[in-house]
Amino acid sequence: MTQPETQPTQTHREPLIEARDLRRTFVVRRRAGRLRRVATEVEAVRDVTFSIGAGEMVGYIGPNGAGKSTTIKMLTGILVPTSGHLRVAGLEPSRRRTELARRIGVVFGQRTTLWWDLPLRDSFELLQRIYRVPPATYRRNLERYVELLALGDLLDTPVRQLSLGQRMRGDITAALLHDPEILYLDEPTIGLDVVSKGRLREFLRALNEERGTTLLLTTHDLQDIEALCSRVMVVDGGTLVLDGPLDALRARGGARRTLVVDLVDEAPPIEVPGATTDRVEGPRQWLSFPVGASAAPVVAAVAAAYDVADLSLPEPAIEDVIKELYAGG
Numbered sequence: 005m006t007q008p009e010t011q012p013t014q015t016h017r018e019p020l021i022e023a024r025d026l027r028r029t030f031v032v033r034r035r036a037g038r039l040r041r042v043a044t045e046v047e048a049v050r051d052v053t054f055s056i057g058a059g060e061m062v063g064y065i066g067p068n069g070a071g072k073s074t075t076i077k078m079l080t081g082i083l084v085p086t087s088g089h090l091r092v093a094g095l096e097p098s099r100r101r102t103e104l105a106r107r108i109g110v111v112f113g114q115r116t117t118l119w120w121d122l123p124l125r126d127s128f129e130l131l132q133r134i135y136r137v138p139p140a141t142y143r144r145n146l147e148r149y150v151e152l153l154a155l156g157d158l159l160d161t162p163v164r165q166l167s168l169g170q171r172m173r174g175d176i177t178a179a180l181l182h183d184p185e186i187l188y189l190d191e192p193t194i195g196l197d198v199v200s201k202g203r204l205r206e207f208l209r210a211l212n213e214e215r216g217t218t219l220l221l222t223t224h225d226l227q228d229i230e231a232l233c234s235r236v237m238v239v240d241g242g243t244l245v246l247d248g249p250l251d252a253l254r255a256r257g258g259a260r261r262t263l264v265v266d267l268v269d270e271a272p273p274i275e276v277p278g279a280t281t282d283r284v285e286g287p288r289q290w291l292s293f294p295v296g297a298s299a300a301p302v303v304a305a306v307a308a309a310y311d312v313a314d315l316s317l318p319e320p321a322i323e324d325v326i327k328e329l330y331a332g333g
């Protein structure tokens with residue numbers, strides 16, 4: 005079994021989600037000739053081990069088919085693990101699915117859990133009954149989320165008439181009406197415009213901060229991860245290949261850092277000790293220096309010898325790091 009690289013995470017409280025050697029296989033029957041079918045086993049998740057503390061915001065990322073949805077389905081109890089140990093809020097999800105449903109919320113970006121032909125309000129009322137949410141809690145939460153997510157004018161609109169962003173806000177409200185401790189979000193910002201994405205991220209951050217809700221987020225949009233998650237778990241081929249703080253992921257961003265210098269005028273490539281100039285485009289130049297070295301002497305040397313209009317030290321792009329991880333994982 006290969007162990008993922010694990011780094012200590014910032015928050016280490018009581019584990020709320022615990023997975024140990026979690027495995028799930030599927031039997032797939034494929035045609036082999038005109039009449040014959042052969043059964044092959046697909047290992048969608050293998051030997052996945054992690055533990056998530058209350059109040060953490062964790063990104064669960066990986067390329068298509070990596071095993072993310074299969075893991076989330078096991079965490080919600082929809083799928084039974086083939087083997088391994090799994091506890092969510094102290095419960096074994098597949099055996100205690102109904103009980104667990106009252107403690108978790110699930111939001112899928114690609115499909116709604118609301119009733120398509122019903123006005124939002126009726127969907128919410130049905131969910132109140134299904135989850136047996138006490139009337140006072142229901143009223144308080146409905147009021148709160150309708151205001152925070154600006155749904156007031158839409159409560160009487162059938163779900164099918166809502167825009168994608170409005171529908172998503174409705175789905176999030178639906179997932180939070182019963183005060184879940186854990187919220188699973190599967191591609192929550194898919195298809196949303198930049199402003200809606202920003203608002204949604206802000207809302208989720210506040211939810212975590214104010215209510216301590218634990219968030220587990222799967223997404224292909226790494227900006228979601230950058231905006232929300234201090235910890236990221238990367239899965240590839242069913243196996244966890246990295247689990248640690250986002251900063252640790254960034255720190256793997258190659259051996260060199262970049263300094264972008266905007267000169268007042270165009271000039272030949274900058275020459276300063278400790279750095280090399282990799283690219284020149286008009287008055288803008290890109291210098292690089294080793295990751296372990298301090299940027300200060302390079303910045304000072306450039307500022308002393310050149311007329312500088314602006315300087316910036318971009319963070320290593322996590323996209324690049326992740327691309328490398330997927331390729332090599």
Ligand SMILES: Nc1ncnc2c1ncn2[C@@H]1O[C@H](COP(=O)(O)OP(=O)(O)OP(=O)(O)O)[C@@H](O)[C@H]1O
Pocket residue numbers: 030031032046047048066067068069070071072073074075
């Ligand atoms: N019900 C199923 N029957 C057979 N194979 C399945 C089933 N569900 C998932 N798989 C296979 O398990 C693997 C993992 O799939 P999974 O849906 O968990 O990936 P994912 O990381 O969520 O991908 P995506 O980002 O595309 O949603 C894939 O090879 C997939 O084809």
